[in-house]
Amino acid sequence: MAEIQLRNLQKRWGDFVGVEGFDLTIADREFLVLLGPSGCGKTTTMRMIAGLEEVSGGEIRIGDRVVNDLEPKDRDVSMVFQSYALYPNMTVYENIRFPLKVRGVDPASHDEKVMRAADMVELREFLHRRPAELSGGQRQRVALARAIVRQPNVFLMDEPLSNLDAKLRVSTRAQIKNLTHDLKVTTIYVTHDQIEAMTLADRVVVMRKGKVQQVGTPTEIYDRPANAFVASFIGSPAMNLIDGQVAEGTFTADGTAISGLDLPDGPLTLGFRAEDARLAEFATQAEITAPIYTIELLGDAVMISVRIGGALVSVKADKSFRAEIGTPVSIHVPARICHPFDADTGERV
């Protein structure tokens, strides 16, 4: 049972800022995902919580203890590494038992605990193999079993799925979600894959260049991105962003005129999602008119892209839609689906 509090957490290497002013309270049993592009400080934040990286400033509390100066072993956390970090000289059984052994847990209970952990990740038949004899997915499950075997307060996962192929990733993702639900531990999960974040998280923290961009439930982050960066990072495809000008409630850009916006005059970045917009039935209905740049068949829909200014703008059309590249299309973008962002700072207006 552990609530984790991060107070103004900072990490610097000389002049380089890794993480800056991170403030967050992670509730007991919450599944929190740290999301961001590589180099955004998400892994550094997790490593600071684990105790593998020294804290340059601020405070980390796990439960009611300040853990800043505690060794990793004294923090009661367990971690799954991106590379799995299995002990190559030990069998699967010995790997899973290792945390119990070094922590001096009563040897009589080892067997039962290892078996329970191995059963949870369906590893029972591989217990006597060495890591080198396992496939990537099996190694990943050994790493999971080693992390859950001693029932820690906090469960840390550093991009655990990034070395798996696409199909295995989906099934392991489901397994992780189910596992953490059963175990009822606070989990922090680092990823750069927004789909993992959306599917797994209770709450998502989007980070960029060491700073927190937005904290919220997946729905909040998807429906109301706090700035243009979050908007462009979440969703597949990313949100369309068009640079243009607002005059008397009408947004104009290359081939674009969207009216009915309640915004002051001046430059603006306007965003909308491909799945919210649709093709207009009549040219008079269209806010955007441009020639097709590419057309991609997705199976359940057809993705049409046009170029506005320098940016690609995508819209989802019915799966039976067909057209040649270069033919002009009309796109209906009502004002209510638009997300206005400041042209300079990218903050939501």
Add this chain to the structure above:
Amino acid sequence: MATALARQPVSLKLLSSGFLALWCLVAAFPILWIAVMSVKSPVDAFDDRFWNVVTGPATLANGSGVSVLGIALYLAACWGMVRLVARQMPSLIGQIPPRRRWIGWVLGAAVVTLGAALVLFVLLPTLLAVLNPLAGPLGRDVFGFTTEHYRTVWIERGFLRNFQNSMIVTCGVVLVSLTVGTLAGYGLARSGSTLAFWILIIALVFRALPHSVLVAGYLPVFINSAEILRPILGDAAPTLYGKPLAVIAVLVAINQPFTIWMLRSFFQNIPADLDEAARVDGCTHFQAFRRVIMPVMWPGVITTGLFSFLLGYNDFLVTSLLLDAQNQTMVPAIAGMFNRETTTTDQVVAVAAAVSITAPLFILVMVFQRQIVSGLTAGAVKG
């Protein structure tokens, strides 16, 4: 399967195998030649005619020789013993719990050495004495063969004493080098600081110094060590000059930079994730080193240990300059056997000593060859 792509022209095959054969001959010839010389009487050993050196008529005339039957029996015995040991020993020792397994290896090595000596020097000669007269032409001595030079070297000339000294010096060098080397190599491999980089560069500079510089630097200290150490050790303070301890100190100084560099590169191949996983799992820094990193490091430690062993075992300069007569090691002892006044008998005795000194190296490399080439780290991280 020989596909058209993999098939080589006959001329290329002949050329490459011919070159290999020539190279083997050039590399192995000196060893084989002194091995042949060492079992012949001096007259044969220094004969001008190649074939006389090989067959040894003068040795035969002295009544020492070996029959075809004898050669066959000895070869069969050697082959049989190697097979027996290679098949039975690992599984026998595997039954001992891992913690006490090293005792098994030590005991096993002792039993094998004793057994081999018993078979080769007691059992087979007795057997041959009975069988040779019964075997007719096969039982007649055809090659001159005598072990008297080995007996002279090891027993009369006290080479055993030199062997013991060599072992003391070499084991000391290996032990100190590896202890310091693993700790330093691990620390330097895991540290990213500039200081670590400069320590490594300085180590390289010391490695580049001529060995005689180090000996010259240490010499006055060793000669006066009794006075220097008196305030600490009192009257028990030893004069290190001439003692194995002094040679160990100098050889470690020569060898340490190399072991640190080599072990560091082995440690760098072990992902830092392993230490971190161990620390999260409940180890202190040192426990992570001992329980997780060291077991993966054995091939590196053994390889580095072998190089340290060779340096200590083969060193001539330091040992000849710093050791007094009763602490002399094997290499300077052999060098001392050659001088202007030596007779051919003395020279053959020295040759026998030279052959004796290479045997342990062959055994060492053969025992550890698997560890030397093995890659235990495979599968540590993502595949």
